[in-house]
Amino acid sequence: MLLKSLRSLFALLVLPLVLTLGLGMSSTAIAADDQTSQQMANAKTSDADLWRAVKAGDSGFTTAQGVEANVLINVAGNQGKDIKNNYLTPAMALAVLGVFVAFVIFYFVNGPSKLHGGFSGKMVLRWSKADLWIHWVLAISCLTLILTGISIMTGKHIIQPYVGEGVWAALINASKFIHDYVGPIFIGAWILCVVKWMPLQTFKMYDLKWFLVVGGYINFGPFKGKHPDSGFANAGEKMWFWTLTVFGLFISISGIMLVLPGLDLPREASMLALLVHAASAIIIIAFTIVHIWMATVLSEGGMECMVSGYCDETWAVQHHNLWFDEIKENGTLEYKD
Template sequence: MRDSSILPACAMLAALLCLSGAAVAQSPAVNPEDAERARAQQERQATQPGNNAPVWRDVRYGEPKVSQVRGRETNVLIQSEGQTWRAARVPMATTGGFAFSLALLGILGFYMWRGPIQLTEPPTGRRIERFTRVQRIVHWTVAIVFTTLGITGLIITFGKNVLLPVFGYTVFSVVAMAAKILHNFVGPVFVVVLPIMIVMFLKSNLFKSYDWPWLKRFGGMMDRTGRSEVPSGKANAGQKILFWLMVVAIGITAAVTGLILDFPNFDQTRQTMQIANGIHMVAGLGGIILLAFHIYLGTVGMRGAYDAMRHGYVDESWARQHHRIWYDDVMSGKASHGGKRVKVIEPGSGAA
């Protein structure tokens, strides 16, 4: 009786041993490196309880592990490239700050040396339409949006080193948060209005054969007498370079990288956003520097330039001196706005 009860127990034990052996055979092989790290951690816990340095050192490697959260990079606790990005961003911002400061000093120096570009002939009173109402609305919309992004971008980039020591933590925290929110929400508006401006001003910014002589002499702008300006079309070669570099190249680059940074829910990786951040910062600083030159020449740098974009009209003497080829086309009826002949208002008519 006793022998009959032992036999089933032995059979059950043999079956369990077979099952456990099969499970071990099917289980993945233990990584020797992981096993060594686990053993080292156990030994450290025995001699130095609470010291988790090996665990965090392993995490710091940035290697993908196991995570219950599904998504790109969710199995990477600490991305080691983040420190590389931070270390590269600091000198980039410093260099950009020096470049921006030198640009402002250059503008100031040029103004002190050259002064505002004046008309060499008295105004005739005859007004020529230079920009339509729609063109001016688009221009000022892009200008306000880009300026807003430029100012808030400068606060985000340099505020910690420039504004914080002056205003303190309380004021700077409010300013920085407002700049961040404004930058993030105004950015998509720039993405919408930028293509409209590019299409609207594309035709007048195509390069022509007469642009090369203008470039060789820099339009005669270095002549302080103002009597050696080189004839140009509606946009001179300098304005065309500014259009293609600042509006098209830098504008599109800043818009694309800005969307990547503004909408991380598109499932882009952290490395993609770090690269986009660097490109966005370089493009933004370059655009701000070019914008500073554009604002200078469009306001105090050249008499009458601001009136062209504010009211849409310029005096006949201004058009003849600064854009002689365009002026001749207007007088001959070749120039047009959207298929319509450019308006010319005689003195005292009061029409617009």
């Protein structure tokens, strides 16, 4: 009986202890599971916050050196890329094709501006040898930059899909190489052009009439045969000169910013330079096409000026009468022997 009583007493003492330990271990396990779940939730929230900050362009910490080394994703860079791809690249294609097609249509409808009195055969000095050199170095370098720039900007859309990867890689690499090394030649010729020709490019009141009658190039309607007064440079040439001066400055500065890695510019500055460079190029391309059409196809006898430096006397009287009168009066009129 005593032994049976002792067993009962032991059971009564041990059973609550076991129950207590069991409940305690269960509580600990549940608490541990809750803590792990909370840590996982916090980790997910932390990761989400991290990548949200990265995508927003927030700065972090890195051992890398240099400008913006602590920024993984630059928001301005992505936005600039979207502007370039969605707006500037199509605008460049439109500038090339649109302006060219417009002038082709105009030529077939209107025809060239003929010399009313025919060629006189007497050639008047208009440009010096130095002027010719400046013009052609500027023209060739500008056209080279235009062609390579078009390849760089739009080639991915109009060339790459139709050629092999090897051909495309070689083409884009060559375009980039030529573009970078022809750039300084263009800048040098552009500086000489601006400095030497600026005194001849001031706008006068009579230039307004030139615009009103489209320079006398219209061969039909009330504008036919209307040749407005013009000095050494007509209003259209002056507009082309000042466009080249202003946007040539923009394109030169932005180009230098893009090709000199030693400047170590912030991404925002580099992207702004790229957008300014592309926008300026689009404007220069459009005006260059107009200039070439006007000088070669639409103006009979106009191309000779930049080949030999001389123009036919009839051409001078018809297109630049005030300049011709001036050189006759001051004794600087010089004919070709």
